[in-house]
Amino acid sequence: MNQGVRKVLIVGGGSAGWMAAAMLARLLDKQVAISLVESDAIATVGVGEATIPPIQLFNKVLGLDEAEFLAKTQGTIKLGIEFENWGKQGQRYMHAFGDLGRDLGLTPFVHLWLRAKAEGHGQGLWDYSLNYQAAKAGRFIPLERIPGSPLKGLVHAYHFDAGLYAKLLRQHAEGAGVTRIEGEITAVPLDDSGAIAAVQLASGRRLEADLYIDCSGFRALLIEGALKTGFEDWRHWLPCDRALAVPSSNSGQPRPYTRAIAHEAGWQWQIPLRHRTGNGHVYASEYLSDDEAAAKLLANLEGEPLAEPRLIRFQTGRRKAQWRKNCVSLGLASGFLEPLESTSLHLVQSGITRLIKLFPRLQINPALVDEYNRQSAQEFEAIRDFIILHYHLNQRPEPFWQARRQMPVPASLARRMALFAATGRVFWEQHELFTEPAWYQVMLGQNLAPADYGPMADGLEQGQLQKLLADTRTTISQTCQKLPSHGDFLARVQALAKERGLV
Numbered sequence: 001m002n003q004g005v006r007k008v009l010i011v012g013g014g015s016a017g018w019m020a021a022a023m024l025a026r027l028l029d030k031q032v033a034i035s036l037v038e039s040d041a042i043a044t045v046g047v048g049e050a051t052i053p054p055i056q057l058f059n060k061v062l063g064l065d066e067a068e069f070l071a072k073t074q075g076t077i078k079l080g081i082e083f084e085n086w087g088k089q090g091q092r093y094m095h096a097f098g099d100l101g102r103d104l105g106l107t108p109f110v111h112l113w114l115r116a117k118a119e120g121h122g123q124g125l126w127d128y129s130l131n132y133q134a135a136k137a138g139r140f141i142p143l144e145r146i147p148g149s150p151l152k153g154l155v156h157a158y159h160f161d162a163g164l165y166a167k168l169l170r171q172h173a174e175g176a177g178v179t180r181i182e183g184e185i186t187a188v189p190l191d192d193s194g195a196i197a198a199v200q201l202a203s204g205r206r207l208e209a210d211l212y213i214d215c216s217g218f219r220a221l222l223i224e225g226a227l228k229t230g231f232e233d234w235r236h237w238l239p240c241d242r243a244l245a246v247p248s249s250n251s252g253q254p255r256p257y258t259r260a261i262a263h264e265a266g267w268q269w270q271i272p273l274r275h276r277t278g279n280g281h282v283y284a285s286e287y288l289s290d291d292e293a294a295a296k297l298l299a300n301l302e303g304e305p306l307a308e309p310r311l312i313r314f315q316t317g318r319r320k321a322q323w324r325k326n327c328v329s330l331g332l333a334s335g336f337l338e339p340l341e342s343t344s345l346h347l348v349q350s351g352i353t354r355l356i357k358l359f360p361r362l363q364i365n366p367a368l369v370d371e372y373n374r375q376s377a378q379e380f381e382a383i384r385d386f387i388i389l390h391y392h393l394n395q396r397p398e399p400f401w402q403a404r405r406q407m408p409v410p411a412s413l414a415r416r417m418a419l420f421a422a423t424g425r426v427f428w429e430q431h432e433l434f435t436e437p438a439w440y441q442v443m444l445g446q447n448l449a450p451a452d453y454g455p456m457a458d459g460l461e462q463g464q465l466q467k468l469l470a471d472t473r474t475t476i477s478q479t480c481q482k483l484p485s486h487g488d489f490l491a492r493v494q495a496l497a498k499e500r501g502l503v
Helices: 014-028 055-062 066-074 109-118 130-137 164-175 221-226 289-301 344-357 366-392 399-406 411-423 434-445 455-459 462-482 487-500
Strands: 007-011 034-040 076-078 082-083 092-096 157-159 178-183 183-187 198-202 209-216 231-233 242-248 256-264 266-272 277-283 312-313 316-319 328-329
Touching: 007 014, 014 034, 014 055, 014 164, 014 344, 055 157, 055 344, 066 164, 066 487, 076 487, 092 130, 092 242, 092 434, 109 434, 109 455, 109 462, 130 462, 164 221, 209 221, 221 328, 242 289, 266 289, 277 289, 316 366, 344 366, 366 399, 366 411, 366 434, 411 434
Parallel strands: 007 034, 007 209, 034 178, 082 256, 209 328
Antiparallel strands: 076 157, 082 092, 183 198, 231 316, 242 277, 242 312, 256 266, 266 277
């Protein structure tokens, strides 16, 4: 490697492969030559259709125009995820993006609300979320701040067709000089140091690079198949191991939020796109057969199914090292966390960002590899804890849910829950994905009631507190009523894209 890292080979296409190709070409085009090898004969999983807000920054860095992006991917807006039946049957709440109310100095708004609740007033927590109010009203327009108010505006992500997104990224990547190679890999020989020497195609062609990026999906052809990195299994916490996915026709205007509906041995997603709705049933095969899961899914569609349900088998966990030797793994090759909080594509983009920040100039130094793996492990584990929280905080009677409630959770999550239950406090770790409002919403939404609140919330007189909360509710409600409908926004975006000749 003394000659420097000058050639990068990405193995596998799909969203992960073309996200990596497009971003590396955008930021490292003068330093490295980038190729991507994929086979048209190998299908991608391609059901990751919901995202979280950091996707906006990723697209902006790539130079993707939002109107073009939404038009070419059949995209819609996402303001949060509504969870139905996760605490108790019949209950629902939303993990809405953005803030809850407005913090008062160093006093989190939720502590003001907890004090008001203890005093018998304050209304519902989500009355103080503009994202929630707009989502339920089916309204949206980009709004960074509420006019004439210190309150922030809307925070959004997207729903889109993952296959169309990969196609759009491929266009950008190839336009930036990425070389696509068609072919199926039949062998991955190693050199004397145990690093990857090349990949061998069925045609006999041999492809060599200085750095390999494994985007081969669950097969993990390089990171596991060739390098035998090992896998950290998290099924004892997250036992769902299968998903059935099926598209359906839209039954009305697409909602600007995702639905996650708990069933007796798992949960169902509904993701509204412009041209269809994405549906899936994530479940544990120990508790539910494939036929039972398919029947449950098909019985709970809002529109007509457009295909037969497709079965996806998976295992939750992560590679013990997501960068090993001269191979970095991204996407499903690096590990899998079920799509409950729409983090699959985010983990791809954060992995790419981390790789670029730690990209070797002259040689692959073990210190770079160790730091990449340390940060990757930390990120995976924090997201893992947040997903486990949804399962553990339940009051459902079924055996699957009873087992989730009774299981020991990771010490890092147990510490968070204990702190919140005793004091109402949540602390955000630096660079952590999920914000304090996100943790508040899931814990309160699934009926974990804190025994206390922070003493600084007592700094206001009762009348001042009541006025603050009432004014905040009124501002949010009135702002929401003035927003255009989500459907009108999408129509305007489509018209703008056509006007610019983008579609």
